[in-house]
Amino acid sequence: MPHGHATGRTGDHVVVVGAGLAGLSAALHLLGAGRRVTVVERSHGPGGRAGPLELGGCLVDGGPTVLTLPHVADEAFQAVGDRLADRVELVELHPAYRMSFPDGSTLDVHTRAEAMEEEIRRFAGPREAAGYRRLRAWLCDLYTVQMRRFIDANFDSPLQLLTPDLARLAALRGFGRMNAQIGRFMKDERLRRAFTFQALYAGVPPDRALAAYAVIAYMDTVAGVYFPRGGVHALSRAMADAAADAGGEFRWGSEVTALERRGDRIVAVRTSAGERIGCEAVILTLELPAAYRLLGREPRRVVALRHSPSAVVLHAITDRTWPRLAHHTISFGDGWKRTFQEITRTGRVMSDPSLLITRPTASDPGLVPPGRQLLYILAPCPNTAIGPSARDWGPLAPRYRDRLVAELERRGLHGLDAAIESERLITPADWTALGHTAGTPFSVAHTLAQTGPFRPRNLVRGVGNAVLAGCGTTPGVGVPTVLISGKLAAARLTWRAGHRKNRSP
Numbered sequence: 001m002p003h004g005h006a007t008g009r010t011g012d013h014v015v016v017v018g019a020g021l022a023g024l025s026a027a028l029h030l031l032g033a034g035r036r037v038t039v040v041e042r043s044h045g046p047g048g049r050a051g052p053l054e055l056g057g058c059l060v061d062g063g064p065t066v067l068t069l070p071h072v073a074d075e076a077f078q079a080v081g082d083r084l085a086d087r088v089e090l091v092e093l094h095p096a097y098r099m100s101f102p103d104g105s106t107l108d109v110h111t112r113a114e115a116m117e118e119e120i121r122r123f124a125g126p127r128e129a130a131g132y133r134r135l136r137a138w139l140c141d142l143y144t145v146q147m148r149r150f151i152d153a154n155f156d157s158p159l160q161l162l163t164p165d166l167a168r169l170a171a172l173r174g175f176g177r178m179n180a181q182i183g184r185f186m187k188d189e190r191l192r193r194a195f196t197f198q199a200l201y202a203g204v205p206p207d208r209a210l211a212a213y214a215v216i217a218y219m220d221t222v223a224g225v226y227f228p229r230g231g232v233h234a235l236s237r238a239m240a241d242a243a244a245d246a247g248g249e250f251r252w253g254s255e256v257t258a259l260e261r262r263g264d265r266i267v268a269v270r271t272s273a274g275e276r277i278g279c280e281a282v283i284l285t286l287e288l289p290a291a292y293r294l295l296g297r298e299p300r301r302v303v304a305l306r307h308s309p310s311a312v313v314l315h316a317i318t319d320r321t322w323p324r325l326a327h328h329t330i331s332f333g334d335g336w337k338r339t340f341q342e343i344t345r346t347g348r349v350m351s352d353p354s355l356l357i358t359r360p361t362a363s364d365p366g367l368v369p370p371g372r373q374l375l376y377i378l379a380p381c382p383n384t385a386i387g388p389s390a391r392d393w394g395p396l397a398p399r400y401r402d403r404l405v406a407e408l409e410r411r412g413l414h415g416l417d418a419a420i421e422s423e424r425l426i427t428p429a430d431w432t433a434l435g436h437t438a439g440t441p442f443s444v445a446h447t448l449a450q451t452g453p454f455r456p457r458n459l460v461r462g463v464g465n466a467v468l469a470g471c472g473t474t475p476g477v478g479v480p481t482v483l484i485s486g487k488l489a490a491a492r493l494t495w496r497a498g499h500r501k502n503r504s505p
Contacts, residue, residue: 018285020048025486032079047236056422087238098326135185308442384439
């Protein structure tokens with residue numbers, strides 16, 4: 001365990017600001033360590049980015065639709081003697097994804113080795129199937145090395161990287177470029193896309209992303225992809241219920257407006273409801289600028305933070321479906337490299353988009369009324385720092401929506417526009433209104449200068465008992481990593497007491 005920590009006393013009262021996945025994870029781990037916990041959340045329910053939104057009288061996922069590494073969520077439940085399986089029914093997806101390519105070919109991505117090897121043999125021949133076996137072994141090694149030392153770990157100094165695992169990661173070529181390293185195993189350009197599109201989650205094109213981020217491909221193509229019955233937001237609700245049952249208190253519809261300080265310590269939070277909540281420590285899961293404003297501190301960084309691309313999401317309830325759609329379908333455009341250039345460098349919406357189409361009713365028909373289907377169509381786009389501003393998206397949004405629907409009809413979803421009964425379009429303007437910096441829900445990009453110990457720390461210099469959590473800090477963006485960030489934040493507050501206890505005779 002790293003030596004840096006924020007400290008309090010046994011029996012501390014910790015206020016967690018924000019009931020997203022990071023805050024809920026932190027609350028459960030703190031409750032399990034014997035802390036008294038109050039969670040303050042400005043919304044009227046849990047979830048944050050992973051919360052629900054209303055569509056046609058139904059609650060649908062407003063954020064992530066993919067759940068991987070469920071054991072990370074289970075660890076939070078186990079902290080309070082609970083179990084994920086007792087709270088949420090998980091459906092393992094087979095296939096995890098269906099990939100549709102511009103040449104008309106399709107590939108079903110299976111997370112079981114034999115099924116995927118056979119699918120690749122059908123799709124691209126025996127040489128690529130053999131390459132997949134080697135790729136899978138490499139991904140497993142990459143995950144094993146990184147999870148222990150680089151993902152599930154608090155950093156206080158880049159010197160903490162100097163471990164045998166760093167040498168192992170280097171030997172695995174983790175510091176090469178993702179596209180080039182996947183290319184050692186996969187020669188078929190379509191298959192390279194299947195194992196590198198995940199770089200977009202990290203906010204970096206595959207030809208510039210560190211090969212270490214192929215660990216996300218491990219999560220998507222090896223570890224298994226799951227869907228919580230009721231939606232991913234059902235996980236947030238279950239975590240909040242487990243925390244409440246373990247003694248945690250919640251203040252819903254209440255925003256923290258100020259932190260009361262005494263010297264270098266936070267002694268209370270003040271809320272929009274006029275409440276003063278005394279505390280021994282605080283965990284802030286807000287967007288980084290909002291957290292820094294409350295703390296009155298700005299970290300010293302030589303270069304300004306770069307943010308990931310954003311996304312336009314069309315949520316729709318339709319009166320029909322299309323056989324080509326699996327639970328998750330990725331529809332690739334032809335201009336693969338060009339579109340990455342557009343959304344990360346030139347600030348244009350994709351001229352030939354690659355799209356994620358999620359049809360959760362494939363696994364959970366009860367999400368919408370009988371005979372109806374739920375679609376979630378995600379189109380990556382530039383964030384507002386390099387692309388259209390939040391104000392620009394006002395007139396742009398309806399035109400871009402029509403372009404997306406027309407493109408999907410051209411790609412085989414005939415009659416999509418006429419089939420839509422209810423819809424809701426979310427653009428960078430909406431993400432901006434929710435307080436997301438640069439109009440993106442994907443936070444700070446995972447460039448080399450914003451990875452591991454170089455990512456914004458979860459401790460804030462000059463404040464002895466405040467810790468950050470969420471996708472902007474360690475370890476980064478994604479459901480499993482955000483859950484880990486909550487655990488790491490809790491560990492900052494509980495380490496010293498646990499260390500004393502372990503050393504006592």
